[in-house]
Amino acid sequence: MAQHRVIVVGGGLAGLAASVRIAEAGLPVDLFSMVPVKRSHSVCAQGGINACNDVARQQGYSEYQHFDETIYGGDFLADQPPVLEMTNWAPKIIDLLDRMGVPFNRSPEGRRDLRLFGGSLFKRTHFAGATTGQQLLYALDEQTRRYEVEGKVNKYEFWEFLWPVITGEGDARRCVGIVAQDLRTMQIRAFRADAVIMATGGCGLVFGKSTNSIICTGGAASRCYQAGAWYANPEMIQVHPTAIPGADKCRLMSESARGEGGRVWVPRKKGDTRAPRDIPDAERYYFLEERYPKYGNLVTRDIATREIFSICVDDAMGVGGENVVYLDLTHKDPDYLTRKLGGILEIYEKFVGEDPRKVPMKIFPAVHYSMGGLWTTYARGAFRPGAPAGEHKSGSLPPVGTALGVGMRYGAHENMRTNITGLYAFGEVNFAFHGANRLGANALLSCLFDGLFSGVSVVNYVREGEPAAKPAESLPAEVFDACVRQETAKADRLLATAAQGPGGPETNPYVIAREMGEEMTAASTVVKSGPRLEQAAAKIASLRERFSRVRLEDAAAWSNQSLSFTRALGDMLILAQIIIRAGAMRKESRGAHYRVDYPDRNDAEFMKTTCAAYDPGAADPHQITYRPIDADLVAPRARTYGKVDG
């Protein structure tokens, strides 16, 4: 019998959850990652992971309310059934992590402790100190290592995914493997697989400085896009309200700081030069609390970000006239803070040199998360209400229970599959679940949910779908060889430019990358407008032209990081183009996407998924269309978070 195999590209939370689930089902997994998987970007996640729990439940909360919050938080752009399935699974996922040994914080009675997070009035966020992502990633890393020892998972660390190998045309396209490069030896080769899961995370580096890790370029997703996979909602980029601006990156101050009581303020008097503790309470402007009495500092991220931005940029009320506001924890007990938030307070101390237990932190918004990503589909589950429900009130009976498969059909082959058979997208690179704005502590959940729930779909597809009759192993070598030739030629062309000698800033990849980041941050983050986006499109086009003449300064045939970086830069410029184009075309404001020239949400025209398809032969390769969304569970309603005027 043929030996089936699955390739997982990416060893963050999503990739590891998938690897464990698939290996457990008996299919061998080849796991690729640019970094040792334990060092993946998921390690940065701080605040926690959401799930309905016994305490919240007895206060009137439910899985269904978690679902309703997520849809409302995402400003009604997400397909609804997958979100329902995810929030229904959340409590089971927490239990599983608990069994794996994740040191979740404990209550005095030894139960899992909970904290508040944005977009909810209930404590439903589970956490391990302020390094929850690290603790979750390590737990999955340990389980993966166990399967590695048993020979069921094969790791390719320090390998870079370059291209998906696809056979057939149109609807008959099928992904049968990948081409990858060893970042040490620089060997480029093909790997066969019956299914390929992309779990390569977000694309923060397109914006230069973000809260992301250095490897979050989006390069892998861009390559899939260029190979024919659709890219959805590229314009939906989350800017986190509270980060420490830095020279090399913006370091996040997790929403948990506000969840544990942190208050955001500026001096009421413009240009007040007093030290923060010398400013009496009455002379402080707690603008989030005053404007949103219901949610206070815990309004959603897009709203908090815009308010901070407007205080600093429009009203020039930033601390000391600069683009910063205070995030204040100094009213809390220092020991309590260390216990609950130690990890992030340490980051602040280390990088700023002040103790946030004693001095309010200075923060400003920074690019954080990509709601958009590779387009995926799913099989709808059993729940089909006659009419969409209105806002779910806590304490009332949910219209549907938590039985397996009410949202998505468990085990269906197409769950979280791209438009190409055999090619799946899990985790942040998957556009599903978060709509136009992600709620804090929902990302880790969606990564794990993808791996655990849709991992089973991949197994079923491999055993029952096309690979059953025609395993990748049996296919002729030519299709694989052709992709290797293509990628080798690309790499050789870039390496050959080193012989021309340096060409100055015009053609230096690091300079082009910096200019791209600055332009994207200026034009396409908190506040966008048609004319500004047009200007940005021209700038990116000129950067692409310069990139066509790019020159490497390193021709080494061994461990050449400049090659890897420069290649990814080319792919980031392509993502930048669709981020801008989709932003210009979406003539409304929704969630993280705010257009000054179209400040209102326009459901009639734009409650639709932006879908970008790449046609390399066309004069304009980016073809953007709109797809209807599955929105018959909850009716759209105005998203105000109880804002009051003033």
Next chain:
Amino acid sequence: MTTHAPRSKPVAGRKIRVTIKRAEGPGKPFRWETFEVAPEPGGNIISLLQKIAADPVTVEGRRSTPVVWDSGCLEEVCGACTMVINGRVRQSCSCLVDDIAPNPGDEISLEPMTKFPVVRDLWVDRARLFDTLKRLKAWVPIDGTYALGPGPTETAGQQAVRYVLSTCMSCGCCLEACPQFNLETDETRWDKSFIGAQGFSQARLFNDHATGAQLKSDRLGVLSAQGGIADCGNAQNCVKVCPKDIPLTESIGAIGRAVTLHAIAKWFSGRS
């Protein structure tokens, strides 16, 4: 470390010298190169290396290549960017230039870790560190990923102990500083080589978990064999360099005691 010296006032607009120990590949000769750089306010070692990458010209005016180094999170939580800075092993992302080179003409030296084979320049291959985790079965042997209810409960006190141990980011600082831990390029000998503090501490982490303890005896078997706890000279260099303040001395003590008890139990049960 949570405490650090008060910041000195860095001189704005200064230029400093960065001397880097480089090698083209494993087993290739080392060479030193010096670059002059104007650091950005608040910048770290990584931002210096990025500046050099954008224009890699040495102080002698010779055009070189961008330096190769490893990094990830840039906030001291992934462990990737570890190197030897001014003779001390630490993370380059959390090493601020203003702190270590505040004056014009100040020098910074960067070297790759010495206990792991160099891949290129400042990038080393720490596969052995992860191999140690396999050797020690550093995981909780769960019954699979199906929904089987919650895990064992633990007190807030137990959680606090395990949490700190579990923040180990496999950076290898403790191994670089350890007199007993030496470079070993032959993978087949890793099984018999000194485990080191990160391994001792991770073994303790899993021994202390109710389900993880199922494999305690296997772990203690490895820890009492060649390369195990008996080879630790108790110099305590390890605990001084751990960036996460992991109580490695306590872990070494705990493993020492557990290994002794394990030996006694084996002796009484007649198994050798």
